[in-house]
Amino acid sequence: MHDVNLLPNINRVWTTILIECLKNHQIKTFFTSPGLRNAPILSAISALETAKVHSGIDERSMAFRALGYSKFTGSPGVLVCTSGTAMANYLPAVIEAYQTNIPLIIISADRPKELVELGDNQSIIQNNIFGDYLRGQLLLDTPNIKIEPQEFYDKLSRFLNGDKPAGPLHINFPFSEPLDLTTDTTPSEYKNKLNYLKDKRTYDKTKIEFELPKIDKSKKTLLVVGAVPEYEDKSQIKSFINESGLPCFLDIGSGLKFSDIDSNKILPSFEHPEIRTLLEQNKPEVIIHLGGRLVSKHYYSFLKKTPELEVLLVGNEGQYTHPAQNPTWKINAPISNFCKKAIETSYIQNRTPYTFDCKHVVGQKEDIIDNSPFSFPSISKRIVELLPEGSNLYLGNSTSIRSFDAFASTKTHAKNIKVFSHRGASGIEGFNASALGLAEVSDGPTVLVHGDIGFLHDMGSLLMYKNLKLPLINIIVNNKGGGIFRHLPIANDSVTLPLITTEHDMEFEKLFDWLGLDYTLVDNISRLESAFGNALKKQSICFIEATINQDENMAVYERLKTLKL
Template sequence: MENLLLTQNLGRLWASLIVNELVKGGCKNFYLSPGLRNAPFIAAIENHPNANILLGIDERAQSFRALGDAKVTGKTAVLVCTSGTAMANYFPAVIEAKKSQTPLIILSADRPSDMVYSGDNQTMKQDNLFGEFVLGSFNPGPPTIEVSPNFLTTSIANLLNKGNFPAKGPVHLNCPLREPLNQDKRLIPKEYLEQSYYALRIETKYINPTLDPSELDFNFEEVKNALLVVGPHEVKTNNRALSNLIKKWNWPFFLDACSGLKYSFNISDGATPSLDHPEVLKVLAKHPPEYIFHLGGRLISKHYYQFLKDHPNIKLITVNNQIDKEDPAHRTNIRYNCHPSAFAAKLIHLLPEKKSEQFYNWNGLVNKKIEIINAGPLTYPSISKSLLDWVPEDSILYLGNSTVIRSFDSYCSLDNKKDLKVVHHRGVSGIEGFIAAACGAGGAQDKPVTLVLGDVSFLHDLSSLMLLKSTKNPPVILIINNNGGGIFSLLPIASEEKILPYMLTPHDLSFEHMAKQFGLEYNLVDQIDTLKMNYLKALKNKRPHLIEIRVDNEQNVDIYKKLRTVKL
């Protein structure tokens, strides 16, 4: 074990203590970007047999790559960078990690405060850069024998725990390092080395209480109508307790696309197809539930929150292990700050026996929507409907934002079911970083990964295409190209003809040459049959593959208009 300690100088010694403590705390994957100030960390990570280096030159791409890893594994991924603006490139991914309860640690090298204050080269105030978007931060100061090695290691253990309890999220470890940054030798007192070897061996364990709900007191025998809503939670969550609750639930339920359960149930099971369709909202308004039990985070549907505002007599009970306010409608009556799965495991025992009949019959509505989709051209609704039939069971479906995620949220099958791990960036709904994140998700496990994103989102992440060939399990990338930000054509703002072009940002690009530049397999499709053929071939080949799906935006808008006019 002593070999884990680099002893050439104090900077290398501290770096190896820090890296070893992170590994002891469960960190395995270190997403490294090159630099000189972080050279001691590079040496320490390379020297540790249980640390895995994933190299990338673009800090922004690396941060999303780590985010994708942490989302699918539930384990803390480590970002390592040099001083200066490097860590600022992490900001969008850090914000998403905070809002989506994804564990990350930012290990940033810094220059000592005297250099920062004096305006030395490549310096800025790095402490507290991420502000409220990290759950904890720690700056141990420059390496010195005046600071105990035990202080260093136990403080890092504490920081890791802050990133995992009571909710998961990012933390920041900012480490000022003085020269020498290379392996030039400097004398380290024998006593300090002995203290360091001791700190290397000891382990700090945190035994956190389980966030179970207090005793529940609901008399369901008197309830005539209650709506169960399941929103997003940690992707790595075991959904068994939530799934069992849904199966025993006597009343309507709605599963958000980000819940990880939407495609495990269908209309025949009693699922509500969409909370954005006028007919569904009309039925719910005519027979409003007495209670809504909302387990998990914020839904994709904005009409759900308008429905809550329009029906103030419904008692809303929300459940999530997130201390921040999650109440866009300002309607929560009771809040349980505990994990949705823990709540479900207790709530199920209070439910009466399951009745066989459906509360609402949505078959006619869904059948009419399917007929319109099948008879129409290649559009977002036909793509999402078809992909849900083709995507492999127990695989990862990584969904981009804007129209992509809404399209998948709006579809619910009549009788098909499929267990999928749906990964998303709905923390703050940004459109950047998806290619890198899907590479992180693929590299962290062996299940097939399908990434679906829009053209503008793709253009935001071009530099991440270089990661695909080095990813052991690269995603199949499906780009829906409708020549710009087509989502604005589906919103009321579309009536403002003067400003709409500035929002759509048409680009008139095709992505074939970009695929060739990075050595990727490529197909351009504009028919559902050729999409199926090329997608299934890409899954089988398991090579970096980009499929560009050409969609006419006017046809897409027309299909959405037709779908919204469907009556029960």
Template sequence: MDKFPLTENLSRLWASIIVDELAKNSITQFYTAPGMRNAPVLAAAHYHELVDTFSYFDERALSYRALGRSKVSDSIPLLTCTSGTAMANFAPAIIEANKSGLPLIILTADRPSELVKTDSNQTIDQLSVIADHTCYNLSLEAPNEALSATRLRTLISTAIGRAKINKRPVHINLPLREPLDSTSKSISKDYLEKALESFNANGAKVISSAYQTYQMEFELGQKLVEAKNILLVIGKLDGKKDLEHYQDALMKIKVPKYLDLTSGLKYQFCLEDYLTPNFDHPEVLDVYEQNPPDIIIHIGGRLVSKHYYNYLERNNCELIHVTNVDFDHDPGFSNTHKIICDPLSFLNGLVKLELNQAPPVMWHDFVEKKRAIIEEEELTQPFISKNIIENIDDNYDLLVGNSTIVRSFDNFVSSSYRSNVNVFSNRGVSGIEGFVATLVGLSDENNKPKLLVLGDISFKHDLNSLYMLEEAANAGKNLTVIIINNFQGDIFNLLPISKEKEFLPLLTTPHKDRFDRIIKAFDGLTYQCCETKNDFNKLVAGALSSKGVNIIEAITNNESNLALFKKLKTVKR
């Protein structure tokens, strides 16, 4: 810290105090966008010995990279940018983080209020841009000696505590007056001495904690023991770092289980563990229409399948929703009992009840019939998802794109095969942008190999992030990206609106693009293409067993995909 703290002027001193207090709270992963107004923050971050900076020119891609880091890191990533529209580019990833229960610290530099109020250059009302998508907003004054370093640190620590407790983004807005560079401007001796003393304090100024352990209520426990037909549903558990404990508890609970892809646990279980195929299979819906559960216990957030929520609206089941956040997560308008607590503590309470109920149907023949149909057809999305899950090593992290990709992966279920692959998704608001940047953010936390599967339109949304992949290749990261290219956004072809052929292209946005030339323009990226099942399996096996950044473009036929999806719905159990 030879050059730290920076004391040339009050803007740089405040930036140093804020960065140091962030570091004392273990906020040391700084995702930085360039700009002059946030130059004091960038300089302070650069010279602080505990802070790691990740700089990128595109704020939207940068924010998705921070989002990816937040999914796997024990500490909270920080995003910082200059004033004006820069922070507006953070908005999609902040919205996704907020809906997914992932904490981020957003530190935006601003111009002083007198400039904002008079329409000075590069000014907007920065406080309102993301206010609806954060759990706490701290609007600081421009640096002045009326606010002591101790009080400033208290404000920063308190904001960080809100992010930690609520598992949501927090916004800190910092107006800064010139000079923003190393130009000297006097600070009073008394203020500077007291400010410098604050750097010597051990630990954070304020430490926030929250405890939500659940103790099973006697009446609820009795009701569950007496129930004849329970369905345990596990929804989105984004941001949970202790999934192995969830897995242990679920293995001990002997009731039918519906595990959503976004739980991160789906592939650790098979039919032998009382796993139920998801409700996108009409045959599964039919069984549960005929044998409705007495009680559904829904752990975590929203599911991928809308058919599950349609089912809830049609059937008057008692539904106990257990979540650690006060979000409704109830598109089926069906909650009858909501419990806000640590979901794992609730599951541990279920274990003690020693429940034992067999599924209404043994699904083995049904699953194997569908598996055989997928293998018989051409290279399709169901084939790709099935073969990736059955062949990927347990040491991999898997990031699944949205639209038909996530549904194809969510539909997969195995009779007897289990995989411990870690699965990630962006299902807070289910946008299709930012996945390549999210992948790089995941890789910032560790050197585990990682695989991303996304569609062609989704990849187009994130072309700027190819520069990030190039950096990852130069850093020795082991990343594989599979682009499923059927030359359009094909989910609309699976919906009733597909009958309206005349204006359908306005939804599907068809194109003729392949991605070989643009990918080959970046050093260190290995590109390969396939159009058959055999070639796909060979390329994926080679990529997953090799080092570096590998990109596979899998060309699929939209008509073949549609025909297979329809054929899979004709299988009888």
């Protein structure tokens, strides 16, 4: 800590304590937006030599940038904004973080309560603006010397270290003037107490005890792995799957779909009618579900139809689950802890044999895709095959993530690919920003695949891409509108469909030319392969626009539905 006697006023004293507390909690990455009311916070951050600071003008973009960082690291990115409507722009990212147990910290500057109540300029009621989408909220007093520095530090530390699930935390910090370097009458003896701040944390989140429920080993058991945060150790999960001998469904969010797990153990997507029929004819009696929600809605339809199923759900406390889940047992613990204990106690060994042979349908699917026109299925299959070891795959919502979730192969790909998405609230916004935030902290290449509507929804974030040198490939699959709705019954409503597909005739070459960003347009698999290979070699930010014909894309999906076991 620098010479505390040089701190000019009480605002700078308190913000110094705040940043010192964050530093001691190993929180040092900040995503800031400009303003005057938050100047005392920005000043304290700039004085922290170990701080990593990303600055941007658009709060919504910065929130998703922080979300991408936190998804990769498991550590909270700290958002800092001025007073008024600035923090309201954080809400979509805050919701996503809450519903996927991703840590974020929001520090909003505010005016003193008495000024807010008088309707002072650039002031709104900031308390509870995020509603129920927080793990905690700390409403601070306006800085004053009646509260001792250690008392203030302890209050912050207890809040940051509380016994609560991971997710967004909000600190609202009101400041009276001066906001600049103007000196006030804060006594030097008060400032000197900052030199003696003590960190008193005792809570240890690693000590989590749980019991394994008794499950009849004679019952047919299916293993399902949903979304698992990529910062979790997955080696124990893979060992659990391989040693169990159980048939297994791997959701795309598990991050294990392309790993070295034996492909003979893996069930193809629930999206295939034939797979659903197979499960209904040979029903499991027990499901061990590791992790969060699945992309496939058909899994939850299956659960609704089979209420007699016993379900063991394993995941972190606060994890958002589907209403149809209705688990028989719930273990709130890191999944790797459960898997380790299950292996050590032979919990999953010697269960009744329960197998499926799906190779034929998977082989048929590969043949159809390999011989189809340029489409979402062919794009997702080829990208999986081309992704190098150690890549990050960031997937947009709607058709993008479903296409990768439906991926199946007769081969074991044995790639370490980390997969990221926004499946907490399944919104389409923020992907350009989140992929950037992730790429900034990853050593491997990051590949974002999303649709044209999601891309257009987050165009403002492209301003942050300027002058950055990162291995980030942003692939926009342009089908000229919200193509997913053509797969749903609403497609028969010719009056409503145009209002929800938001069709357009745009291509994006001129946009990227104006921004000065690397861009390639492709319209077939060979050109995609070439553009993707060149982008990997450049190890810089590259955009690839892949244009597909909507009717041809639909025809491929219709053919895939005809597959037979």
